[in-house]
Amino acid sequence: MLAKRITEPFKHDRLDLSSIETKSKKRADNWQGTLSRIWSYLMERKGRLSLVILMIVLSSAFALLGPFVVGMSIDTFIVNGDVDMLLVALVGLGIIYVLHSVSVFLQHFWMVSISQKTVYTIRTQLFDHLHKLPIPFFDKRQHGDLMSRLTNDIENISNTLNSSVIQIFQSVLTLVGVIVVMLYLSPLLTLVTLTIIPLMVIGMKWITKRTGKLFKAQQEHLGDVNGYLQETMSGQRIIKAFSQEDRVIRTFEEKNQRLRLTGFWAQTISGFIPKLMNMLNNASFAVIAGVGGVLALNGQVTIGVIVIFAEYARQFTRPLNDLANQFNVLLSAIAGAERVFAIMDEEDEFSDKHGLDRLDHVKGEVAFTNVTFGYEDETTIADVSFRAKPGQTLAFVGPTGAGKTTIISLLSRFYDPTSGVITVDGKDITSVRKEGLRRHMAFVLQDSFLFEGTIRENIRYGKLSATDEEVEEAAKLANAHSFISHFAKGYDTLIDSDGGGISQGQKQLLSIARALLADPDILILDEATSSIDTITEVKIQQALRRLMKDRTSIVIAHRLNTIREADQILVLDKGSIIERGNHDELLEADGFYADLYESQKKKLLAT
Numbered sequence: 135m136l137a138k139r140i141t142e143p144f145k146h147d148r149l150d151l152s153s154i155e156t157k158s159k160k161r162a163d164n165w166q167g168t169l170s171r172i173w174s175y176l177m178e179r180k181g182r183l184s185l186v187i188l189m190i191v192l193s194s195a196f197a198l199l200g201p202f203v204v205g206m207s208i209d210t211f212i213v214n215g216d217v218d219m220l221l222v223a224l225v226g227l228g229i230i231y232v233l234h235s236v237s238v239f240l241q242h243f244w245m246v247s248i249s250q251k252t253v254y255t256i257r258t259q260l261f262d263h264l265h266k267l268p269i270p271f272f273d274k275r276q277h278g279d280l281m282s283r284l285t286n287d288i289e290n291i292s293n294t295l296n297s298s299v300i301q302i303f304q305s306v307l308t309l310v311g312v313i314v315v316m317l318y319l320s321p322l323l324t325l326v327t328l329t330i331i332p333l334m335v336i337g338m339k340w341i342t343k344r345t346g347k348l349f350k351a352q353q354e355h356l357g358d359v360n361g362y363l364q365e366t367m368s369g370q371r372i373i374k375a376f377s378q379e380d381r382v383i384r385t386f387e388e389k390n391q392r393l394r395l396t397g398f399w400a401q402t403i404s405g406f407i408p409k410l411m412n413m414l415n416n417a418s419f420a421v422i423a424g425v426g427g428v429l430a431l432n433g434q435v436t437i438g439v440i441v442i443f444a445e446y447a448r449q450f451t452r453p454l455n456d457l458a459n460q461f462n463v464l465l466s467a468i469a470g471a472e473r474v475f476a477i478m479d480e481e482d483e484f485s486d487k488h489g490l491d492r493l494d495h496v497k498g499e500v501a502f503t504n505v506t507f508g509y510e511d512e513t514t515i516a517d518v519s520f521r522a523k524p525g526q527t528l529a530f531v532g533p534t535g536a537g538k539t540t541i542i543s544l545l546s547r548f549y550d551p552t553s554g555v556i557t558v559d560g561k562d563i564t565s566v567r568k569e570g571l572r573r574h575m576a577f578v579l580q581d582s583f584l585f586e587g588t589i590r591e592n593i594r595y596g597k598l599s600a601t602d603e604e605v606e607e608a609a610k611l612a613n614a615h616s617f618i619s620h621f622a623k624g625y626d627t628l629i630d631s632d633g634g635g636i637s638q639g640q641k642q643l644l645s646i647a648r649a650l651l652a653d654p655d656i657l658i659l660d661e662a663t664s665s666i667d668t669i670t671e672v673k674i675q676q677a678l679r680r681l682m683k684d685r686t687s688i689v690i691a692h693r694l695n696t697i698r699e700a701d702q703i704l705v706l707d708k709g710s711i712i713e714r715g716n717h718d719e720l721l722e723a724d725g726f727y728a729d730l731y732e733s734q735k736k737k738l739l740a741t
């Protein structure tokens with residue numbers, strides 16, 4: 135039973151680790167590039183970095199000096215019985231160790247400040263860049279993964295800069311220093327002491343080979359657990375509505391179990407390192423004492439030198455140990471940094487700025503000419519052409535998946551057509567800056583997204599410079615003022631990002647107010663499908679009419695009542711326009727639209 139439990143995690147790890155190994159091979163190709171990029175961030179704080187390096191050199195020198203003073207004191211003052219000088223040496227030793235502590239404290243203090251500033255810069259740059267990335271980038275990625283890059287991976291860089299970088303520098307310096315001083319004191323005893331190195335390297339290699347993979351697996355499983363946690367938190371309503379709590383808990387249990395097992399083995403095996411080092415340390419101490427003793431009897435070394443060697447041997451194994459440990463940490467931080475830089479290297483959607491039209495003034499004419507588009511290989515929009523004159527309302531209807539939302543995504547340049555041309559006021563929109571184009575548009579979308587903040591801030595999102603009076607004016611026009619006034623804190627009522635405490639209808643009214651405040655030249659309206667009580671529905675329809683008045687409006691309609699007055703209705707099916715005309719013309723044509731209208735009318739009468 136125990137054997138099964140011990141081998142199981144490895145069976146499982148072997149499966150998982152293959153993918154991690156392939157990834158790490160790819161990483162190896164560009165880890166130098168990643169390191170030099172991290173270095174360039176550090177170089178922005180050259181002054182502090184120089185101080186840290188100075189402190190590392192000083193603390194390493196003090197660490198070497200201590201045992202040297204002890205050894206020399208034994209040979210000169212103790213052997214000769216010079217008590218006064220011995221006291222002086224002891225005071226000197228005290229000062230050396232105090233200075234050592236001060237330099238260690240300062241190097242840590244300055245390095246923490248460098249690393250915090252570095253990750254602050256990286257986090258800010260990453261967040262800024264994420265907001266400039268085009269929609270297709272987000273289509274391809276899990277939100278949990280992006281969150282993990284913004285949090286875990288960056289945190290990893292910070293931790294590594296704090297501890298590993300210093301330790302690696304210090305370890306190398308101490309190693310070199312110890313070997314130089316040992317060679318100076320006794321080349322023969324140095325050789326004997328160094329025989330311990332191959333044993334150490336073999337042991338370390340054996341352990342780190344296993345722990346390296348396990349730590350990576352642990353990181354991946356942690357990402358998996360975090361992703362699942364996030365997904366289940368945001369999907370709470372659906373989970374409860376479909377009574378999926380048990381299944382969700384079981385799945386989490388499996389993921390959590392995998393994390394526990396890899397964590398357990400990673401910690402257990404890496405825990406062998408100090409034990410192994412301790413054992414080799416004791417062995418080297420015995421060898422130094424034995425060989426040193428013989429050499430001392432022959433008068434080749436003094437007792438003081440043996441004491442220095444014994445102490446150095448201890449200092450010698452520690453940096454080797456640290457190097458091996460920190461190397462793993464460093465590799466995992468590099469892997470994290472690569473994931474962060476990979477996002478920063480994604481081309482943002484505003485990189486096409488140069489030489490493009492700013493589109494300052496717009497009348498609002500929108501035209502599609504033979505536009506074809508597909509998200510992947512399949513064609514989603516096929517040869518679509520239409521024209522909306524300034525101020526006109528153009529409505530799209532059609533079955534789900536027909537491509538209505540895709541049309542507005544193309545008009546907003548979230549995607550560009552495969553062929554054909556989209557123009558605003560006769561200008562091809564691919565020759566216009568994206569932000570210049572979107573500045574003229576306002577969106578009222580199905581899932582009226584509200585941000586965490588007050589109602590006032592949420593409406594003001596449409597025009598950040600709006601005064602409180604303008605915000606209230608827009609809310610009044612949107613029929614939102616009366617329900618807002620009923621809240622105890624009115625416009626200062628706090629809402630969370632899920633819109634908790636606010637009904638669907640109220641959310642729609644707030645997003646209409648937001649669009650009214652933006653006062654766009656082109657309005658894009660994706661009508662909500664959710665059914666709303668009749669009074670709110672009347673309020674929404676009235677507010678929408680006000681919003682659409684005198685501006686070009688592209689409407690995706692689900693309730694045909696909304697678009698009876700539209701100048702043009704386009705019926706879309708499988709990406710193609712199959713009917714077009716106004717409400718009366720389409721009823722007369724007695725086609726798809728007429729059928730849809732009749733069926734909606736019957737449904738309304740039945741309820």
Ligand SMILES: Nc1ncnc2c1ncn2[C@@H]1O[C@H](COP(=O)(O)OP(=O)(O)OP(=O)(O)O)[C@@H](O)[C@H]1O
Pocket residue numbers: 273509510514532533534535536537538539540541
């Ligand atoms: N980001 C995307 N990546 C790949 N395919 C997509 C993407 N968005 C939509 N599609 C696909 O494109 C087709 C058209 O989708 P679209 O959302 O435009 O339809 P719609 O008419 O707006 O549907 P609905 O009325 O349900 O909102 C669908 O088959 C859909 O699966």
